[in-house]
Amino acid sequence: MNVTLFSLLLLLSTGASAETQPATHQTRVFCDQPIGCIKPMLAGASLGGNALSYQKPEAVAAARDVGIRFVRLEGVTGAYDLYDPNTGRYDWTRLDREIENIQSTGAEIIADIMYTPKWLSRESSGEWYYAEPADYQKWAEYVAEIVRHVNHERKYGIKYWEVWNEPSGGYFFSAWHQGRERFWRLYEVTARAIKEADPTALVGGFGDNMDYPEEFKAFFEFGKQNGVPIDLVTVHWYAEWWPGDGPERPDLYYHLSRQIEALYRSYFEKTPPIFLTEWNLNAEHPIGTPVQQAAFVGSAYFWLQESPVLGAGFFRLEDYKGMGRAMLDGQFGLRPAGRVVKMFASLPSQRLSVCDMPSGMVMLAGRDEDRIAVMASRYELRESAGPIRQQIVLKNPGRKGECQVTIYVEDAGTADASGDLKPLSRTTITIDGDDLALPAVDLERYAVALVVVEFAKR
Missing domain, CATH: 2.60.40.1180 (Golgi alpha-mannosidase II)
Incomplete structure (x- = not known):
């Protein structure tokens, strides 16, 4: 083989190797x-309404293994069949069990006051659990009794209390279509009942899309003008909500939460605890592949660490609507996103x-x-x-x-x-x-x- 040909072949082979x-x-x-510090409560889970995940030993073991340090306990007023109006008796068994199981793993709880029980709902049929209470005095007494039981009788010491879940779309709070003031009334009655039962509790809301600054502005204005306690702010964000390139923007967790923080400070002249009580790449529709979701979650953790968010509840711990985008699969095994949550949770402080x-x-x-x-x-x-x-x-x-x-x-x-x-x-x-x-x-x-x-x- 002549030198020129050998040199050419060597160059081509070296170039091909370099390209690979x-x-x-x-x-x-x-x-x-x-x-x-690495913020430990960013490694959190949002359980979802009626999930009762911490009633299941397999889910509790999986959450402990992942290192979950923050749990949104959703639907406290409606998911546990707490009160029987026919007998006038409370049954705290299921709620107590779930709280104790969560706390046994070392996780902090934010208790979500949501769902109107049927016996107290303005609607007797259909989606009565999303309706206003028929009697706000009875609602206030009911909420206060829950808080007294949890923090005084049982001494669980739940510090953070959230009022409702995504009311602004009118789905989870049907009266929103009649004016947001209907929800402000529900919030005020609920927040005052919580603080009356436990003055040390921190209460806030309203668990909604953090790209709705006009709604949060109205919420803060209402609280400021009426002396209604808003000690903390809860927000939600799914990448699919952003029009256009939302799945490309894990950095939005940083930017949008900073805006909410600044808006709150403009009314109350202090910095609030902000909790992202639901988040994921997708909400109702599968987006991308499981590995894309896992990479999005990993990148989002960086931006959440940079953000003012104190705790974040990944939605959900268990599978939701068969989409396969929760932390766990149907056999309580870790899915890719769950393994990434575990990676974050394992970081030294x-x-x-x-x-x-x-x-x-x-x-x-x-x-x-x-x-x-x-x-x-x-x-x-x-x-x-x-x-x-x-x-x-x-x-x-x-x-x-x-x-x-x-x-x-x-x-x-x-x-x-x-x-x-x-x-x-x-x-x-x-x-x-x-x-x-x-x-x-x-x-x-x-x-x-x-x-x-x-x-x-x-």
Whole structure:
């Protein structure tokens, strides 16, 4: 073979090989630069009305395993058959059991006052549970009795109380079509009843689309003008709600919640706790694939960490309408989104500074005394984008000697599986300098990686 032909073949083969190699990117994590805390209550679940998930031992075990730290207990006034008007007796059995099971996992509860019981509803047929109370005095007494039982008799210490769920569409609160003032009345009576029963409780609402600033403005104006307590704000956001490119914008969790926070401050001159009591990529319609959903969830966690949101309830823990987009499948096994929630929940509490994140990727890093973990989420919508070979360099980890590095990846190769996180690799590395370059990992367009470095316990 002549030299010219050999050189040409070598050049072609080298070029082809280069085209198949992922681009390499190096990201620095500054282990000696703490920048606050990873917010634990972002790893939360919204159970959904009448789900009764924490009545089921399998769901409780799964939630404990994931590390759920915040639970929206929806429909407290209607989902538990608390009161029998024929006998005048309360039966707290189911509500107490669910609260105790949630608290046994270490999760904080936000109790959602929603659903009008049939015996108190203005409507006797149809969707009576979405109607106004027929007697607001009896409604106030009923709500106050629930709060007294929960926080005084049983001493469960539930601090956060939310009033209703998405009233503005007129579906979950049928009287909205007669004017939003009908809901403001329900809110005022409910909020005052909660505070009367437990003055230390924090109450707010109204669990609605956070891209409806006109409704939140009216809500805050009503509260300000009438001295009605609004101690906290609850919002919802599903990417499919945004017209056009919502599924492309996990950053909207940051931008929209910041606007709600600023609007509240303009009326009350203080910063409220904000809870995202429902969120997901999709609400009523499946969008994309399970791996796209998982990557969206991972990216959204970065923006939620940056946002003023204190706690976030992923909707839902159990399957909803057969869409397969909950944390768990029908056998209580973890789906891709559930494994990503578990990745976030496993991050150590002290947040670390991360520099040089590649385009289309976001990262969160945390540490405790014996562990450093980095969660890298790639949600790259460009179809032309290829894989990235991502390497993380720990700057000044402050430890010497051996450490174990475990890498988990959620991508197209794992998305069809049900069950726990499984390590992609586990290696032992010796630290003998100021920096530690971790093994590189290849990430596709839609992928979430968790890299965990464990040191010998001191």
